[in-house]
Amino acid sequence: MxxxxxxxxxxxxxxxxxxxxxxxxxxxxxxxxxxxxxxxxxxxxxxxxxxxxxxxxxxxxxxxxxxxxxxxxxxxxxxxxxxxxxxxxxxxxxxxxxxxxxxxxxxxxxxxxxxxxxxxxxxxxxxxxxxxxxxxxxxxxxxxxxxxxxxxxxxxxxxxxxxxxxxxxxxxxxxxxxxxxxxxxxxxxxxxxxxxxxxxxxxxxxxxxxxxxxxVDEIGGQDSRIPVVRWVDAAGQREQRTTEPTALVAELHRSTGGEVRSLEVIRPSLEDVYLDLVAKHDSTATPTGVLA
Amino acid sequence: MNALALGLRRARFETAVYFRQGDTVFFTFLFPVVMLTIFSVAFSSAGNFGTKPDGSGGITAAAFYLPGMIAAGILLSGVQNLAVDIAVERGDGTLKRLAGTPLPVLSYFVGKFLQVLATSALQIVLLLLVARIAFQVALPADASKWLTFVWVYLLGITTSAVLGIALSRVPRTGKSATAVIVPMVLVLQFISGVYLSFSQLPSWLQSFASVFPLKWLAQGMRSVFLPSTFETLEPGGSWDAAGTAAVLGVWLVVGVVAARLTFRWIRKDS
CATH class of the missing domain: 3.40.50.300 (P-loop containing nucleotide triphosphate hydrolases)
Incomplete structure (x- = not known):
């Protein structure tokens, strides 16, 4: 053909x-x-x-x-x-x-x-x-x-x-x-x-x-794929999006002076990107993804 | 593979599947045989049918009911079988799936028609065997009677098959197909001289039944299997072969037009 x-x-x-x-x-x-x-x-x-x-x-x-x-x-x-x-x-x-x-x-x-x-x-x-x-x-x-x-x-x-x-x-x-x-x-x-x-x-x-x-690995734009760092400190659940998660984790480690509680570094999956997109464009959907 | 060769493949496949469906085998294939047996046994002690005052010319219940049951079998194998079968295939997605393949629609219908032809021919052979062997019904020896049988059968089964295709659009779902089609066909059998002697029906009901093909199919079969002494009992005192040919022919045309207008191979809901 x-x-x-x-x-x-x-x-x-x-x-x-x-x-x-x-x-x-x-x-x-x-x-x-x-x-x-x-x-x-x-x-x-x-x-x-x-x-x-x-x-x-x-x-x-x-x-x-x-x-x-x-x-x-x-x-x-x-x-x-x-x-x-x-x-x-x-x-x-x-x-x-x-x-x-x-x-x-x-x-x-x-x-x-x-x-x-x-x-x-x-x-x-x-x-x-x-x-x-x-x-x-x-x-x-x-x-x-x-x-x-x-x-x-x-x-x-x-x-x-x-x-x-x-x-x-x-x-x-x-x-x-x-x-x-x-x-x-x-x-x-x-x-x-x-x-x-x-x-x-x-x-x-x-x-x-x-x-x-x-x-598939670019859909939703680069911003939607910025990793999320999550942890818990005295103020409760914290979350920050950063293109340099390693630096943030190192900084947390330094400032906490030890182990950071409930530390997670999350790279948004296609599912997270998708749910974010749907929530943005569909007024009836409730955001449920990791980026919400 | 060309459309005709594929049609033969479909026919083999469809006929094999037909005989695996217990309800179809009973209510379409065996039903006339069962009814013939019941009537023949039930009326066996009631004496012969159509006996003249001098005691001659009578026939047994089995011989009397045989032509009607053959006609009913042709109607069931064509109309009831195909109307229900195609409605179910439309409902369960079989038609949609087939329409998505390169199978030509012609092959699909060749398959259906040959399945109807094969199963109805077997059904009639079974009816004749039961009548001959179990109830000692004398079958016609005259070749011209069998010639009549062949054309009435072929015209009747073709018309029935085409009407079955047309009626398959009447049930709204595959699940309701049996409930919608079976009563229509059953009522037609009662008013067309299959279970009840046609000559004893009120004349207005006879006129009404004469609109539909089954009355003529049964009459055509009576002209083959009943002695000529019974001809005088027919409306007008004649077998009226021309009437049978004309009415079945009209229904064949009506069926072809209706099937052409209503059947959708790929059903587009636009």
Missing amino acids: SETEHVSVRDLRKTYGAFDAVDGISFDIGRGETFALLGPNGAGKSTTIEILEGYRDRTSGDVTVLGQDPGRAGRDWRGRIGMVLQSSGESGNVGVRELIAHFATFYPNPRDVDETIAAVGLTEKAGTRIRALSGGQRRRVDVALGVIGRPELLFLDEPTTGFDPEARHEFWSLIRLLKREGTTILLTTHYLDEAAQLGDRAGVVVGGRLVALGP
Whole structure:
């Protein structure tokens, strides 16, 4: 493919009556990049991703996905795309391997069925009916169906909801494998550590607008990443933001003349930066992050 | 893989899944067989049906009910099966997921139709076997009767399948699909001469039932399986094959148009 951007979104808007679900969003996703779309519930993440998947029409704006308008793209286009939707389907009377092997026949160049089952950690459940699986195991089937067609672009809409921590780490390994193979990924998630682990760049959506966009380790600006030093002295809990935490700690040590009580040096995580951003842009949210 | 080959794959997959769903197998596939058995046993001591004053020309309850049950089976396998099946698939996200793959919508429908054709053909074979072996019903020996059977069956099952696709949009959720579709189909069976002898219904109810395809499907099947002496009991005193062809044909067109207008492969809520 010749296009360097796999996804290009310009001033995307989606209105339902008087409500602006998506209110002028623009971003690009380069080929082979993993982009995390973050935001609180109802911020417009899923509406945006469903427009890119071709499931919803847009009110206005330009959207190009793998060089085509998803609202008009056809069968060839869908053969190059993989989707893990937010809600999973199937009545459950189908075996795991049976379903994945069946979906493999839809694609021109599918992945090996058994290798895919192994990659999502379901080898031991290959013969089991979907209805007998746990919620997390069903989600792994969704992921397997999303990647079975060897997609160039993969949409992951809250893929690890319902996973236990071990399953999430296994899932991350699978996504890293897909990244190494050059798959472009658009991820929405509520787990900020997941976005930090997997994402190259992230966008934060609040109230239908993109309030921050950039590399995962720079998003929110440099100021939001200034470390926080916390300690307790005679006056109670103290907190200071400084670009030179070591110097501050040394100074505290000198002035206290010994051990500083409850000393912490906190480097804001993506989660802290995110919560700070959301609180700043969403009047209904209460600040809960470390920077609050 | 081309759309037709994928349709065959879908048909195999769908037929396998069909027989794993206990409720569908009972209420769609086995129901006419169960009803035929119950009626045949229940009325076995009541004497023959349609016996002339001189004692000749009568047939057993099993022979009398067989054509109606075949017609009901065609309706159930098409309308009830597909309307519920597709409504459930829309409700649980199966349709949305399939629409996100390169599977052509044509393959999806080829799969559904071949599943309906396969399961209804098996159902009729089962009905004929039960009638022949358990209740000693004499089946037609005349080739022209079987020719009638083939066209009535093919027209009937195609119309039923298309109407099932169209009606799948009526239930608002997948969970309510059975509760919405089954009563409609059941009422139709009672007024169309499946469980109750059509000639004994009041004439206004006969006229009302004549609007719907099942009455004509049952009549077409009676023309195949009942002796010619029963023809005089039909409204107008005739099997009226042309009427069967015309009404089923009209419903086929209505079904195709309705399905075309209401079915959304990718349902965009814009």
